[in-house]
Amino acid sequence: ATTFRASEHQHIRYNPLQDEWVLVSAHRMKRPWQGQVEPPLLMTVPRHDPHNPLCPGATRANGEVNPYYDGTFLFDNDFPALQPDAPNPGLGLSTRLGPAPGTAKPISLSFLPPTPPSKVMCFHPWSDVTLPLMSVPEIRTVVDAWASVTEELGARYPWVQIFENKGAMMGCSNPHPHCQVWASSFLPDIAQREERSQRAYQSQHGEPLLMEYGRQELLRKERLVLTSEHWLVLVPFWAVWPFQTLLLPRRHVRRLPELTPAERDGESSSWDPGARHRMGIALVGPASWPQAESQALIPDLASIMKKLLTKYDNLFETSFPYSMGWHGAPTGSEAEANWDHWQLHAHYYPPLLRSATVRKFMVGYEMLAQAQRDLTPEQAAERLRMLPEVHYCLGQQ
């Protein structure tokens, strides 16, 4: 009998967090690729474009003028998916075809509080940077802004979804570095799955699922990508996207605002203040724009994120596209209930598979049957581990 090798032999793996399975067919990487090749990324984004509605000083679709912000900037989405004052639908199929009693979400989204729950957050005043090219202190302001918006919208909404779509390949329609925040009066499907799995695990084993999972990965090491005093980055055992990662705090933390100063302040910066000059980017712009590179104390989370995203960019020497987002315990009026089974985490879902222009397509089999991946999570973790932590655009002296 042949010995099993995950990189040679198909198998299926279970995702205990979202109660799903993935088919791993690593031998498929051997097939030639004759399909769609994405257009190469053109690095022609101007630092400041007065017609870009995300830029400082620009006028947005609703006529409002952006301030000359110098850190992050949060505003209401001009084309929100979630409206604050939608009336009661009262439409639907017969109740026979509704959800099973007890599992139902409210079908109506009416009676939402009057604050628009759909926001855009600019990470930086410049359009030509991305998180891995920002300084660690600059990324720290993003982390702080994420924590505040979670607190602000979480006061009224049970779910606050922070997500970043990076790159045109991920449907991002504006190159200015930004994320979105959509709050809702219901737990979205994936939140619901994570809620069910984590609650069941805690009640059976008396500790949070992701605490146990992180511990196992720290021992096994083969799927670890980065570790710091307070955080881990790993390719989960059940990863679906080729270079998918999971970012986890080591301590039991339920939500972003709970992060302690120790978790926010870590090792000292490897940021090189001359880097932007060497990229041919002159340090111009309104005098109030950030010049924070000289700060000494830098945050742990911001630093590990910068390292991860640098590795991502280095993998195929491109500005690596992805969707990422944070999941933490539900908020809103029941925030004070027992959510100890929740562990804060971020998912990174990047689409590229073979090169800067050849992506994984989640189509046919994946849409109709089950997720399927073409290299093992261990192979992906190893490739990411080996990559330098200095950005390929910043490395050459």
Next chain:
Amino acid sequence: ATTFRASEHQHIRYNPLQDEWVLVSAHRMKRPWQGQVEPPLLMTVPRHDPHNPLCPGATRANGEVNPYYDGTFLFDNDFPALQPDAPNPGLGLSTRLGPAPGTAKPISLSFLPPTPPSKVMCFHPWSDVTLPLMSVPEIRTVVDAWASVTEELGARYPWVQIFENKGAMMGCSNPHPHCQVWASSFLPDIAQREERSQRAYQSQHGEPLLMEYGRQELLRKERLVLTSEHWLVLVPFWAVWPFQTLLLPRRHVRRLPELTPAERDGESSSWDPGARHRMGIALVGPASWPQAESQALIPDLASIMKKLLTKYDNLFETSFPYSMGWHGAPTGSEAEANWDHWQLHAHYYPPLLRSATVRKFMVGYEMLAQAQRDLTPEQAAERLRMLPEVHYCLGQQ
């Protein structure tokens, strides 16, 4: 209080078949699109290319030479995702992080029977046709081939997934008209969800979920796209993709091979034998290639599929990309168990949203929280209903 209008006001809808929710934010169609535009489709596919491994007479990666087939042609995938003889993995996390007992799939895929369960099916000997450009009798041979392969692989496997990825945008790497068939020794995730929902519905209401659903849609009409004596096509109430449709037989049918002659023979053809000439395609090729256009009796299923796919192509005057696939009752060694809760159906998942080059991106919020759509299913159904049933490439005299 404002009156609810689905096309103006956000709401969420439940999918009773897959136990999922979708956020409908139709007002988002008003926002301008500045994001990625897909490359326009180049119609430069040669009818016959001896280097294309799907063409009649071509040599494939494993050295085998294709016959000069004149209808459909089925062969083993040279780069299969599912290998017949994979050894037992015996890898994994601690069992604590495994699936709940009782809900488990076999984690090992070993001990599969020795027939390769991953196949490719060519629809036609010509590379420059697609299903909507094929004649109804030609499509009928595809339907028959789907039924046979379900029977053949279903004798040994509990799940036989037939799926077609059409278009480069859907990860299709070969323009020759074809689909794939992946059989597995387990029920894939989505099959599992449909199994659970349909079983629960039947045991509660005494009839198949999709029979009741089809009846409701026939009465309401607003989501119907096409009907024939034996079939319906509708945009499901819970559609996620902009122009997603569901193809359902009117009678209770569990699997493709069960379709009766009546369901396979329907109204007479609207096929125009001169059409290919007008498209500038000369009728050349080995003498044995199909000349079936003159047949009079044509199949109902083939005919409604041709109409649906013609409407799809007409929507944006392009060869409409999609992934589609069939779902029917599980097969394999338990095929004789009671699967009466299952109703055969096909899902069509097309990505285009605004034009031939602007697609819907299922990214950030959709990957991390919940599916979200930007026009209502009723709006989509109405647009599809209004479109001509003659293909835009064949219409001009």
